[in-house]
Structures are given as C-alpha cells and as structure tokens.
Amino acid sequence: MTFFLVVTLNGLTLAALYFLAASGFTLIFGLMRTVNMAHGALILLGGYVGYQIVDTTGIWTLGVLGGGLASAFAGGLVQAGILGRIQGDELRQTLASIAVSIVMADLMLWHWGGLTYQVELPEALAGGQFIPLLGIGYATIRILLILLAIVLGVLLWLLIAKTRLGAIIRAGVDDRTMLRALGFNVARIFVLVFALGGALAGMAGVVAASALSIAPGTDLQFLLSSLVVVIVGGMGSIGGAALGAILIGLAEQYGLAYAPTYGVVFSFAIMVLVLAVRPQGLMGRSEA
Amino acid sequence: MRATVFLLPLALLPIFANEFWLVHIFSRALILGIIALSLTFLATYLGVVSFAQATMAGIAGYVLAYFGPNTVDVGHELPFAAAIPIALLMSVLSGAVVGLIARRSQGIYAIMITLAIAVAFFYFTRQNYSFFNGWTGFSGLRSPQIGDTALRTPVVFYLLCLGVAALLLAMVSGFVRSPMGLTIQAVRDARRRVQAIGIPLTTPIVSAYAFAGFIAGSGGILNVWYQERISSFSVGLGPIVDILTISVIGGLRHPSGAFIGAVAFVLLDTFAIDFVDRERFNTLIGVTLLIIVLLAPRGLRGLWDDTVARFGNARDGGENTGKSQQST
Numbered sequence: 001m002t003f004f005l006v007v008t009l010n011g012l013t014l015a016a017l018y019f020l021a022a023s024g025f026t027l028i029f030g031l032m033r034t035v036n037m038a039h040g041a042l043i044l045l046g047g048y049v050g051y052q053i054v055d056t057t058g059i060w061t062l063g064v065l066g067g068g069l070a071s072a073f074a075g076g077l078v079q080a081g082i083l084g085r086i087q088g089d090e091l092r093q094t095l096a097s098i099a100v101s102i103v104m105a106d107l108m109l110w111h112w113g114g115l116t117y118q119v120e121l122p123e124a125l126a127g128g129q130f131i132p133l134l135g136i137g138y139a140t141i142r143i144l145l146i147l148l149a150i151v152l153g154v155l156l157w158l159l160i161a162k163t164r165l166g167a168i169i170r171a172g173v174d175d176r177t178m179l180r181a182l183g184f185n186v187a188r189i190f191v192l193v194f195a196l197g198g199a200l201a202g203m204a205g206v207v208a209a210s211a212l213s214i215a216p217g218t219d220l221q222f223l224l225s226s227l228v229v230v231i232v233g234g235m236g237s238i239g240g241a242a243l244g245a246i247l248i249g250l251a252e253q254y255g256l257a258y259a260p261t262y263g264v265v266f267s268f269a270i271m272v273l274v275l276a277v278r279p280q281g282l283m284g285r286s287e288a
Numbered sequence: 289m290r291a292t293v294f295l296l297p298l299a300l301l302p303i304f305a306n307e308f309w310l311v312h313i314f315s316r317a318l319i320l321g322i323i324a325l326s327l328t329f330l331a332t333y334l335g336v337v338s339f340a341q342a343t344m345a346g347i348a349g350y351v352l353a354y355f356g357p358n359t360v361d362v363g364h365e366l367p368f369a370a371a372i373p374i375a376l377l378m379s380v381l382s383g384a385v386v387g388l389i390a391r392r393s394q395g396i397y398a399i400m401i402t403l404a405i406a407v408a409f410f411y412f413t414r415q416n417y418s419f420f421n422g423w424t425g426f427s428g429l430r431s432p433q434i435g436d437t438a439l440r441t442p443v444v445f446y447l448l449c450l451g452v453a454a455l456l457l458a459m460v461s462g463f464v465r466s467p468m469g470l471t472i473q474a475v476r477d478a479r480r481r482v483q484a485i486g487i488p489l490t491t492p493i494v495s496a497y498a499f500a501g502f503i504a505g506s507g508g509i510l511n512v513w514y515q516e517r518i519s520s521f522s523v524g525l526g527p528i529v530d531i532l533t534i535s536v537i538g539g540l541r542h543p544s545g546a547f548i549g550a551v552a553f554v555l556l557d558t559f560a561i562d563f564v565d566r567e568r569f570n571t572l573i574g575v576t577l578l579i580i581v582l583l584a585p586r587g588l589r590g591l592w593d594d595t596v597a598r599f600g601n602a603r604d605g606g607e608n609t610g611k612s613q614q615s616t
Contacts, residue, residue, distance in 0.1 A: 035396045086582065090396045091337060095536055095581045102529060102574035110568065220525050224407040227400050235397075261418075264411040271404060272389055279392040 002136065007257045008250065013142040015249025016149035017208055021222045022229040022241045023156060024200030030236030031172050031193050033090055034083060036075075037097040039201055040223030041104035046071040046202025047209035047218070048108060051117045060122045060210070067206035068199040074104075075198020080191045087190070101219070109216050116215040119206060141211050148207065152200070156238055169193060173236065228267055232274045234284025243282055291454070298450055302443045310446045311514075313554055318449035319514055321550030322456060322507030324534040326500040331540040333464050334496040335476035336394060339403040340386045342531045343410075344501045345508030346523035348379035350413070350420060352429070352509055353518050359428025362421045368432040376505045383501020387494040394479075406528050413520040425519025429512050440513055449510055453547065456503050460543050463499060472496045533577050539587025548588050 025039045036042075050067030054060055078100055086092045121141055128137035160166035168189060172179045180186045208214060208222070225248065230236075233244025248267045255263035274282060302310060327341045354363035355371035366374075390401045413420040431439040439448055463469045471492040474482050483489060512518050521527075530553065538549025556576065557569070564572050584591055 033396070035400055082578070082582070089585075091399075092581050092585055094396055094399055095532070096578055098529065098532070099574045099578035099581060102577070103571050106568060106570035106574065110571075220407065224404065224411075227404045228408075231400060231404060235400075261415045262412075263415060264408050268405075268408040268412075271401075271408075275389060275392070275401065 003257070005133075006136065006138075007253050009138060009142075011250035011253035012246070013145055013211070013249075014253055015246045016146045017204065017211065018225050018229050018249050019149045019242050019245035020152065020200065020204035020207060022226040022233075022245055023153070023238060024197035024204070025226040026230045026233070026236055026238060026241045027156075027200070028194055028197040029230065030238075031169055032087070032190055035090070035094045035097070036078075036083075036194075036197070037094060037223065038078060038101040038104060039197075039226055040219035040221070041101040041108070042071040042075055042198050042201040043205040043208065043222045044108060044214060044216075044219040045074055045104065046205030047119075047214040048112050048117065048205075049202070050206030051119050051209055051214075054119050058120075058122075060119070060125065063119060064203050064206045068203040071202025071205065072195040072199035075201070076191050076195035079194035083194075084187055084190060087187075101223075105216065105219055114216055116213050117209060118213040119210040121210055125210075139211075145207055145211050152203075153238070153242055156200075160238065165192075228271050231271055231281060234281030236285070237281070237283045240281055240283035291458070295450075295454055299447065302446060307442045310442045313558060315442075315446045315449045315514060317547070317550040317554040318446075318453045319507055319510045320530070320534055320553065321547035322449075322453055322510065323504050324531050324538065324546035324550055325453075325456060325460070325543055326503035326507070327531055327535045328538070328540055328543055328546040329460055329503060330496060330500045331535065332543060333469065333473050333476060334493065336390070336398045336496075337402075337532075337540070338386065338390070338497070338500065339399060339528055339532065340406045340409075341500065341504045342527040343406040343523050344379045344382050344386070344504035345511060346409075346413075346518065346527075347382045348375040348505030348508035349512040349518045349522060350426070351375040351378045352512050353426035354419065357428070357430045358426045360421055360424070360426050362418075362426070372509065375509055376502060379505025379508060380498050380501045383504070384494050384498040386501070387497025388490070390497075391490055391493045403528075406523070407525065410520060410524050413523060420520070423520055425517065425522070427517040427519075429516050429518065431513040440516075445513070452506055452510060456506060457543060460503070468492060468495055529573075533573060535587075536577060537580050537587055539589030541586055542589050542593075545587055545589035548592070552588060 021039075021043055024042075025036060028034055028036050028039075046067035048067075049070040050063040053066040054063035057063075078097070082096055082100060083093050086096065125140045125144060128139050129143055130137050158166075160169060168179070168184060172186065172189060176186060179189075204222075205214065208218070229241055229244035229248050231244075232247055233240030233242070247270055251266040251270055252263060255266035259266075278284075301314065305314065323341055323345045326344065327338060330336050330338050330341075352371055352375040355366045355374060356363075356368065357365060386402060386405055389405065390398050393401050413425070414423050416422065431445075433439075437444055439445055464473065471482070471487060472495065474487075475489060475492050479489060482492075511522075515522070534549040534553045535546055536549070537552050538545030538547065556572070560569055560572050580587060586593070
C-alpha cells in the first residue's frame with residue numbers, strides 16, 4: 001500500500017513537471033495555432049541558464065527567474081524574427097520551429113557539452129519532509145514542485161480569466177481578424193504571449209534540472225510529454241493541460257513501477273484512446 | 289519514354305562512378321529518397337505531413353533483423369524468402385495503424401500525433417529487450433546471397449536500390465490514377481464532399497498510410513542492408529528529422545522531390561565536413577531547413593519548376609510548362 005501511495009506521489013510530481021512544461025506550449029498554441037516544436041529546446045535552455053546562475057550566485061530563486069527570463073527572451077526572438085514572418089501558414093511555422101529546435105539543441109550541445117547537470121538545491125529544500133500518512137520521508141523539492149504547479153496554474157488562470165491581457169488573448173483565440181480590426185497590435189501580442197510561454201518553459205526547465213537532471217535529449221523528452229499532454233487534454237486549453245498532465249504523469253509512474261519495459265505504452269494507449277473517443281482532446285474544442 | 293531518359297544514365301552510372309560514390313552517395317541517397325518518398329506521397333496526395341515514416345521504415349528493418357541473420361542472440365532466423373514479406377507486411381500494418389490513429393486529423397494536428405507516435409516508438413525500442421534488444425539493437429545483419437554474389441556488392445546493391453526506387457515511383461504514379469488513389473486525392477481536396485457522396489473517409493486514409501508504410505518499409509529493408517545494423521537510434525529524432533528535411537528540401541508537391549532532396553542531403557552530409565566542423569552538422573542542417581522553409585516553400589523541385597516554367601515561357605511556351613503546372 002505504501003508502495004502504491006509513493007508511486008502515486010511520484011506520478012503527481014511528474015504531472016506537476018509536465019503541467020509546467022505543457023502550459024506554455026498550449027498557451028502558445030491556443031492563441032496562435034502555432035505548434036512550437038522548439039518548446040523542448042526552450043525548456044532545456046532555461047535549465048542550463050538556471051544551472052549557470054545558481055552555480056555562480058548560489059540563489060535558487062534567482063536561477064528559476066533567470067532561466068525563465070532567458071527562455072522568454074529566446075521565445076520572443078523566435079516569434080518576432082522567424083515565426084511571425086510566416087504567421088497563418090501553420091505547416092511552415094511548424095517546420096521552421098523544428099529547424100530552430102535543431103539549431104538550438106546543437107548550439108547548446110556545443111556550449112554546455114554532453115554532460116548531465118543538476119541544479120544544487122538551497123539548504124531549506126535539499127532534505128526531505130516526513131509525511132505522517134505514509135510514514136516515510138519525501139523529498140522537499142518534489143513537494144514544492146507540486147505546490148509550484150498549483151500556484152502557477154492558478155496564476156495563469158487568473159491572468160487569462162481576470163486581466164486585460166487575458167481578455168485580449170481570449171479575444172485573439174476566438175477571432176484574430178476582429179482583434180486586429182479593433183486596433184490591437186496583434187503581432188506584438190503574439191510576441192508577448194510567445195515570451196510568456198517561453199518563460200513558463202524556462203522555469204519548468206530549471207525546476208526539472210533541480211528535481212531531476214538535464215542533459216542533451218531532455219528537450220525531446222519534454223517535447224514528447226508536452227505533445228502527448230496537450231493531445232490528451234485538448235490543444236489550447238490550460239485546464240486540459242492540467243488534466244492531461246495528471247493522467248500521463250500517473251500512467252507513466254505506474255507503468256514504470258509495475259511494467260518497467262512497457263512504460264511508454266501506457267501513455268501511448270491513453271493518447272490513442274482519447275483520440276478514438278474525442279479527437280479534439282478531453283477539454284479541447286473541435287478542430288473544425 | 290520520359291522515365292527511360294532518366295533511368296538509362298543512372299543505370300550506366302557504375303561504369304563511371306567509383307565504389308565510394310556508388311555506395312555512400314548514390315545508394316544512400318536512393319534509400320533515403322525511398323523513405324522520404326513515403327512522406328512526399330502522403331503530403332502530395334493525402335495532404336498530410338507524417339512524422340512516422342522513419343518509424344515505419346524502422347519497423348521493417350527491425351522485423352528483418354529479428355527474423356534474419358544477426359550477431360545478437362535475439363529472434364528466430366527464417367529464410368529471406370519468408371523474412372522479407374513479413375517485414376513488408378509489418379511495415380504496411382504499422383502504416384495502417386498510424387493511419388487509423390491519425391485518420392481524423394489534418395495539418396498540424398496530424399503532425400503532432402504522428403510525431404508523438406514516432407517518439408513513443410523510439411522510447412519503446414529503448415525499453416524493450418525481448419523484441420528490439422533495447423538501446424543496442426541488432427548488429428551483424430547480412431544481406432541475402434544470390435548464387436555467389438551478395439546483394440551488398442557495390443554495383444549489385446546500387447542497381448537494386450535504383451530498381452526498387454524506379455519500381456516504387458512507377459507504383460506511386462499507377463496508384464494515384466487508380467480509383468482508390470483518386471479517392472485519396474478527393475479526400476485531400478474536400479473531405480466533406482467525399483463524405484457527402486457516401487464514401488467513408490477511413491478506408492482511403494488508412495489505405496494511403498498503409499501504402500506509405502509499404503514504400504517506407506521497402507526503404508527500411510534496403511537501409512538495414514546498407515547499415516548492417518539497426519538500433520533505437522535508427523528510429524530516433526535524428527532520422528525522423530532527416531527524412532522530413534529531405535522531403536522539405538526536395539519539395540512536398542511532387543514525388544520526385546524526395547529523390548532530389550535526398551541527393552542534396554547526402555551531398556551536404558558527406559561534404560559539409562569541408563566547410564564546417566563535423567560536430568556542427570546539425571546546425572548546418574537546421575539552418576538549411578530554415579532557409580528552404582522561409583524562402584523556397586516548394587523546395588528544390590519547386591525552384592526547378594519555376595525555372596523551367598520561366599524558360600519555357602521565354603520560348604513561347606513548351607511541353608515543359610504544361611508539365612510543371614500539372615505537377616504543382
């Protein structure tokens with residue numbers, strides 16, 4: 001029983017990480033219909049920069065913010081410089097973002113090498129917390145990760161549901177042309193949202209580098225999980241990303257614990273099942 | 289007639305080219321071109337960009353490795369006469385399964401789903417040892433012997449690849465004129481109208497993917513004989529992106545684009561070392577892909593058509609102009 005609960009807790013930790021990674025991806029997709037294949041590379045970039053900052057300053061929070069900022073800048077640059085030029089041509093945008101991700105991954109490999117990095121945790125987060133219900137200790141960073149995902153999820157929801165920027169984003173999702181006709185600078189809003197998605201990706205990268213570790217290849221791992229999470233949850237929906245992340249995170253951990261060599265098959269089966277019943281994802285809107 | 293004009297010089301190539309060019313440039317380009325042809329076929333006639341083509345090729349390769357001679361202690365050895373049809377059958381089936389999963393999706397949705405399938409398969413081959421031998425995969429794969437000559441002998445292998453490529457191109461052009469091929473193109477142009485006249489969408493879409501699986505599988509078998517090994521890396525993101533790059537560079541609007549792109553890719557891959565650091569090849573490929581996507585969305589084949597059209601117009605219109613318009 002304890003084993004099952006620990007696996008469940010591990011699954012929720014993973015789900016939190018997947019949600020952080022997928023929320024930026026789905027936010028960008030929701031507004032711009034851009035499948036940002038460079039999302040994994042943005043996560044990895046954030047992780048590396050965060051590692052570098054924590055390594056020099058020793059302040060973990062600064063690392064998370066710095067990693068987020070770096071990826072936000074990179075994301076904004078990609079949208080302003082490349083993807084924005086072919087806005088509306090979704091297939092070309094996807095291909096271009098793949099090209100960007102190849103170049104980014106290669107340049108990062110050049111600079112940081114093939115080593116595995118793990119961000120050093122501050123003392124307060126390094127140990128474990130005793131959980132009375134389970135009778136065992138559990139790593140503090142993992143508990144923090146779950147809390148962080150919940151807080152960020154709520155903040156994101158507040159931003160989209162309650163603020164002016166959120167209203168503009170929602171209007172853009174519904175009718176881009178109308179938004180432009182009303183005099184909003186859509187191109188600038190797109191760059192802004194891309195930067196926001198990048199910031200989420202970068203922070204997810206630093207957190208992933210703290211709770212687990214990062215290395216070349218981590219970008220592909222997170223791109224896959226983000227893809228599956230948003231396909232299951234519904235593309236463009238933040239709530240869907242949360243639901244998808246929980247399903248996939250739990251499935252992966254149960255798979256790992258109970259059927260090690262077929263772990264991937266579980267998340268894959270969930271994806272196929274969802275596609276068969278609801279092609280637009282659990283909380284997504286219809287494609288047409 | 290037109291086919292022989294292209295085929296004859298290519299078939300005579302072994303007289304002029306040395307072993308290196310024959311195997312590592314032309315045969316490799318033909319193999320990659322065949323796998324890319326499966327993607328270009330789907331993109332041209334079904335209007336769907338699939339990222340799972342390297343996976344379908346890999347499945348044929350893995351099946352052949354499993355049932356063929358290898359130096360790893362996994363699998364059951366069968367004669368090639370049985371192993372090759374099984375490999376092709378499995379790649380056709382894998383194509384049909386991908387089609388069944390992605391049948392309701394178009395455009396970017398289809399890209400995301402096929403990519404997710406491909407990457408999930410990649411991780412699966414890494415985890416599974418009973419069929420795929422995990423991370424290391426299979427090595428020591430031999431091609432069949434016919435009499436005293438191994439198929440892997442440079443000249444024989446090149447002619448085999450050329451023959452398979454020509455056969456597949458002919459099959460594609462035959463298939464797209466068949467009733468099923470025409471239905472597939474109708475699905476590409478107007479899904480709803482096809483449904484309205486009472487044709488269910490699933491059959492043509494799944495057939496198109498299954499046919500693409502057959503093409504990819506043929507390329508996958510040749511690739512296993514060329515590489516003499518197969519592992520999870522053969523179905524990883526690298527090959528997936530390579531195949532996509534080849535198709536995009538060549539142009540997604542005409543089947544021959546796959547081979548044009550493959551030749552460009554292999555030349556770049558082989559000789560880029562003279563211009564850039566070997567380690568930075570991926571940056572070069574990424575930048576090339578980006579430039580093509582931004583500046584020449586119809587690829588090299590599109591550029592070629594434009595040039596031919598302009599040239600043809602200058603001569604007051606010729607046969608070429610008509611052909612190029614038809615192909616776009």
